[in-house]
Amino acid sequence: MERMTLDYGEAALKGSLAVPGDKSISHRSVMFGSMAEGRTTVSGFLPGEDCLRTIDCFRSLGVRIDREGTDLIIDSPGIDGWKEPSEILYTGNSGTTTRLILGVLAGSRVHSVVTGDSSIAKRPMKRVTGPLALMGADIRGRDDARFTPLSVQGGPLRAIDYEMPVASAQVKSAVLFAALRAEGESVVREKEVSRDHTERMMQNFGIRIESEDGIIRLAGGQKPSAVHVDVPGDISSAAFFLAAAALVPGSRVELGNVGLNPTRTGMLDALEAMGADMEVDESGSADSEPRGTVTVRHSSLRGTEISGALIPRLIDEIPVIALLATQAEGTTVIRDAEELRVKETDRIAAVAEELGKLGADIEPAPDGMIIRGPVKLRGGSVDSRGDHRIGMMAAVAALITDGPVTLEDPDCIGISYPGFFEDLDSLRG
Ligand code: SPQ
Numbered sequence: 001m002e003r004m005t006l007d008y009g010e011a012a013l014k015g016s017l018a019v020p021g022d023k024s025i026s027h028r029s030v031m032f033g034s035m036a037e038g039r040t041t042v043s044g045f046l047p048g049e050d051c052l053r054t055i056d057c058f059r060s061l062g063v064r065i066d067r068e069g070t071d072l073i074i075d076s077p078g079i080d081g082w083k084e085p086s087e088i089l090y091t092g093n094s095g096t097t098t099r100l101i102l103g104v105l106a107g108s109r110v111h112s113v114v115t116g117d118s119s120i121a122k123r124p125m126k127r128v129t130g131p132l133a134l135m136g137a138d139i140r141g142r143d144d145a146r147f148t149p150l151s152v153q154g155g156p157l158r159a160i161d162y163e164m165p166v167a168s169a170q171v172k173s174a175v176l177f178a179a180l181r182a183e184g185e186s187v188v189r190e191k192e193v194s195r196d197h198t199e200r201m202m203q204n205f206g207i208r209i210e211s212e213d214g215i216i217r218l219a220g221g222q223k224p225s226a227v228h229v230d231v232p233g234d235i236s237s238a239a240f241f242l243a244a245a246a247l248v249p250g251s252r253v254e255l256g257n258v259g260l261n262p263t264r265t266g267m268l269d270a271l272e273a274m275g276a277d278m279e280v281d282e283s284g285s286a287d288s289e290p291r292g293t294v295t296v297r298h299s300s301l302r303g304t305e306i307s308g309a310l311i312p313r314l315i316d317e318i319p320v321i322a323l324l325a326t327q328a329e330g331t332t333v334i335r336d337a338e339e340l341r342v343k344e345t346d347r348i349a350a351v352a353e354e355l356g357k358l359g360a361d362i363e364p365a366p367d368g369m370i371i372r373g374p375v376k377l378r379g380g381s382v383d384s385r386g387d388h389r390i391g392m393m394a395a396v397a398a399l400i401t402d403g404p405v406t407l408e409d410p411d412c413i414g415i416s417y418p419g420f421f422e423d424l425d426s427l428r429g
Contacts (some may be wrong), residue, residue, distance in 0.1 A: 001410055001411055002307075002408070002409070003187055003309070003409070003410070004407045004410040005404050005407075006394075006398035006404060006405045006406075007398075007403075007404035007405075008399050008404070008428070010249065010399070010400065011249055011251075011375070011399075011428050011429070012101070012251045012252075013144075013241070013244050013245050013248055013251040013253050013399075013424075013426050013428060014250075014252055015254070015429070016107025016132075016254070016255070017241065017254075017255055017256075017423055017426065018257050019233040019234055019238045019241070019255055019417075019423070020046050020048070020070075020233065020234060020418070020419065021045050021046035021047065021070060021234060021236070022232055022234040022236075022239060022259045022289075023046050023048060023051060023233070023236065023237075023416050024169070024197050025229070025231045025232070025259070025289065026045050026046040026231055027050070027051055027054045027094070027097060028032065028197055028198055028201050029042045029045065029229040029357065030042070030051070030054045030055055030058055031054065031058070031100060031101070031104055031177070032202075032204075032205050032224050032229075033072060033076065033229070034058040034063040034076050034079070034082075035076070035079045035104065035180075036054075036076060036080045036224040036226040036227075037077060037078030037226075038075070038076070038078075038225075038226035039073065039074065040072075040074040040227060040228070041071070041072065041074070041227065041228045041229070041264075042071065042072035042133075042228070042230075042386065043071045043228070043229070043230050043231065044070055044232065044257075045067070045072050045231055046070070046222065046231065046240045047069070047070060047237045047418060048416045048417060049092060049093065049415045049418075050092060050093060050096065050097060050415050051094075053071075053092040053093075053097050054089050054091075054094065054101075055067065055112075055282050056090065057090070057097060057101055060085040060086075060089055061082040061085055061086065061089075061110065062077065062082050062083035062084060062346060063075070064076070066091045070231075074226075076226075079104075079107075079108055079181075082108055082185070083110070084110040084111055087154060088113045088114070088115055089101065089112050089113065089115075090116065090147070090379065092116055092117055092120075092122060092343060092415075093117050093119055093120065093292065093386070093412075093415050094116065094120070094415075095123055095344070096108075096170055097116075097118055098114060098116050098125070098148065098416060099170040099173075099344070100126070100170060100172065100173050100198075100244060101114060101157050102114065102125070102139060102150065102152060102174055103128065103173065103175060103178045104177045104178075105152040105154055106135070106137035106138075106154060106155075106177075106178045106181075107154060107155075107157050107177070107180065107182065108135075108154035108158060109154050109155075111152070111153045112151070112152050113149055113150070113152075114150050115149035116148055116149070119344050119386060119403075123147075123335065123342055124143070124146065124342055125147055125148060126144075126146045127168065127171050128165060128170070128171055128174045128175075129141070129146075129175075130177070131160060131162050131175050132174065132178055132261070133330050134179050135158055135159070135160045135175075135182055135186075136157050136158050136346055137152070137155040138152070138155055139151070139152050139153075141318065153399075157182035157220075158182055158183055158184060159183060159185055159186040159220055160175065160178075160179065160186050161187040161409045162175055162186070162187070162188050162189065163189045163191075164166065164188065164189060164190045166339065167192040167193070167194045167311070167312040168194055169194040169195040169196070169197070169198070169263075169312075169337070172188055172194055172198065173197075174190055176188065176199070176209075176218060176387045177198075179218045179261070180218065180220060180222060180224075181221075182220035182221075183218055184219075185217060185218065185219045185220070185304060186217070186218050187214050187215060188214070188216040188218075189216075190215075190216070191214065192214075192311070192312050193214055193263055193330065194263065194312045195263040195264055195307070195312070196211065196261070196263050196291070197342035197359060199407060200261075200288045200289060200429075201229070202218075202224070204227055204229065204287055204288060205224035205225055205226075205227055206222075206225040206227070207377065212354065216296065220320050221406055226410050229342040230287050230291050231289075232257055232258065232259035232286075232291040232419055233255070233258045233291070234417075235260070235261075235267060236316045236317060236389075237263050237416060237417045237420075238294065238415070239259045239267045239317040240392045240393070240395075240420075241253050241424075242255065242296045243271075243320045243396055243400055244424075244427075245296040245297065245298060246271065246276045246277075246296050246298060246299065246301060246324060247264060247298070247324065247399065248298060248399050248400060249298050249330070250298060251296075251297065251298045252298075253295070254294075255293065255295075255385030256293045257291055257292075257293075258289040258291060258292060258293065259289055259290070259291050260291055260294075260295050261289055262290075264309050264313060264336035265313060266311075266313030266314025267314045268294065269310060269313070270306055270310070270314055270317070270321050270324075271296065271315070271324075273304040273306075274300045274303070274304050274324060274328055275299060275300065276296055276299055276301060277296065277298070278294065278296045278306060279294070280292060281329045281379075282295075300329065301324060301325075301327055301328035301329065301373075302328050302418050303328045303329065303330030303331045303332040303333075303371070303372075303373065304325075304328075304332055305332070305333045305335070306333070306334045306335070306337045306368075306391050307334070307337075307368075308335075308336055311336050311337050314409065315337065315339060315340070316389060318340060318351070319349065319350070319389050319392075320336070320393050322334070322371055322393075323397055325371035325373055326355060326360040326362070326371055326373045327373055327374045327375075327377050327400065328373045328374060329374060330372075331371065331372050331373075332368060332370070332371040332373070333370050333371075334369050335365070336367055336368065337367055337368045342367075342391075343387070344385075344386065344387040344388070344389070344415075345385045345386070345387040345390060346371055347387070348365070348368065348390070349364060349365050350387060351390070351393070352364040352369055354383060354393075354394060355382075355397065355416070356378045357381065357382055358379070358380050358382065358397055358405070359375055359376070359377050359378045359380075360375055360377060361375050363393070376402060377397060377400055377402070377404055378401055378402055379398075379401045379403025379404045379408045380403075381392040381406040381408065382408065383405070383408040383409065383411070384407060384412050384413070385410045386409055387412060388414075388417065391407060391409070391410055391413045391417075392420060394411075395407065395410075395420070395424065396408050402415075
């Protein structure tokens with residue numbers, strides 16, 4: 001669909017919902033399941049476009065992956081039994097697939113070529129190919145392996161002691177995947193802790209890994225053992241409905257089975273700092289990934305500052321937090337978030353310009369933005385720019401504009417949240 005008109009009025013959102021599976025954990029379940037010999041099963045898998053690309057890549061490596069809805073059965077000969085792919089591994093729009101698979105392939109026994117779509121072609125890859133080269137990986141590609149397409153000749157690797165230059169779970173994970181195949185003990189040092197799903201999943205697959213005060217130690221040569229993975233709901237998807245409930249008068253939304261891994265819950269901290277009416281009930285922790293129910297009711301909001309160590313804990317939620325800030329009393333300052341410039345789009349420019357079209361007062365900065373509120377938003381035309389999170393931000397904005405919003409390229413939302421509009425409609429009754 002080229003464009004979609006969103007004419008919502010100000011109908012309250014009411015009811016409960018289970019958002020689809022976590023994107024980061026879904027990708028990793030396929031990667032570990034494919035590295036492990038034998039049968040791995042996955043429930044709650046996210047059948048979004050990005051995660052389907054990860055499945056396709058591992059099928060090309062000779063791993064059998066059967067999917068029925070959100071259940072997967074992965075039968076793998078193990079990484080040493082993979083076949084050399086006869087086609088290019090196409091990662092679509094997925095930065096996670098592209099970066100993590102480079103770390104996996106570097107220590108495999110096969111040659112492969114990895115490429116993605118036009119957005120991936122612009123995203124920096126040296127942050128991954130650089131440390132992998134220090135481990136002895138043979139990766140070549142455009143502009144000295146700065147950009148896709150990239151070719152990887154798998155082979156022996158050596159351990160690394162690596163200090164992360166940016167807070168990035170993708171870089172950390174690529175290095176850890178390679179470290180698993182390297183000779184010796186690798187150390188990864190993080191100044192600011194990024195999401196730790198890879199570390200947690202390694203433990204589930206029987207790998208010994210230590211993590212304390214931002215220092216991760218992993219001995220190479222360990223083999224993952226096939227297990228069952230139960231993926232919790234994605235807090236980054238839940239964020240759009242939590243924000244919608246906070247924004248639309250009369251709303252009360254309850255989201256169950258949401259992943260509550262502390263490296264991902266910055267959105268809840270931001271909502272609290274803004275004065276949202278919210279309850280969090282942490283009810284379980286299958287697969288060492290905490291999960292629970294989050295309930296949000298409409299309330300007035302105040303501006304806040306979002307910076308420092310909080311940024312990696314809510315990096316993907318900043319577009320919808322910016323929308324919340326347009327309705328908050330006072331100024332919201334977002335700093336230390338220059339990583340937003342290299343996501344699916346430049347999310348600082350996209351948020352400021354697209355919400356600006358609806359009347360928002362957002363001043364972009366090199367590493368964030370300053371948002372002054374509250375401002376009554378008007379209807380208008382918003383371009384998702386092919387970025388799922390910008391598309392969902394615009395859809396939530398349409399719940400509070402005083403006229404319809406025309407959204408260009410709404411289909412990209414299927415990258416992380418197939419069924420988003422159906423779920424939104426179910427809460428609008
Ligand atoms: O996979 P992709 O395209 O990079 O997805 C995004 C998103 O908005 O869904 C970022 F654009 O999430 C990243 C996230 O920003 C997923 C991720 C992961 O699964 O490890 C880590 C974060 O990226 P980074 O660059 O900080 O490591």
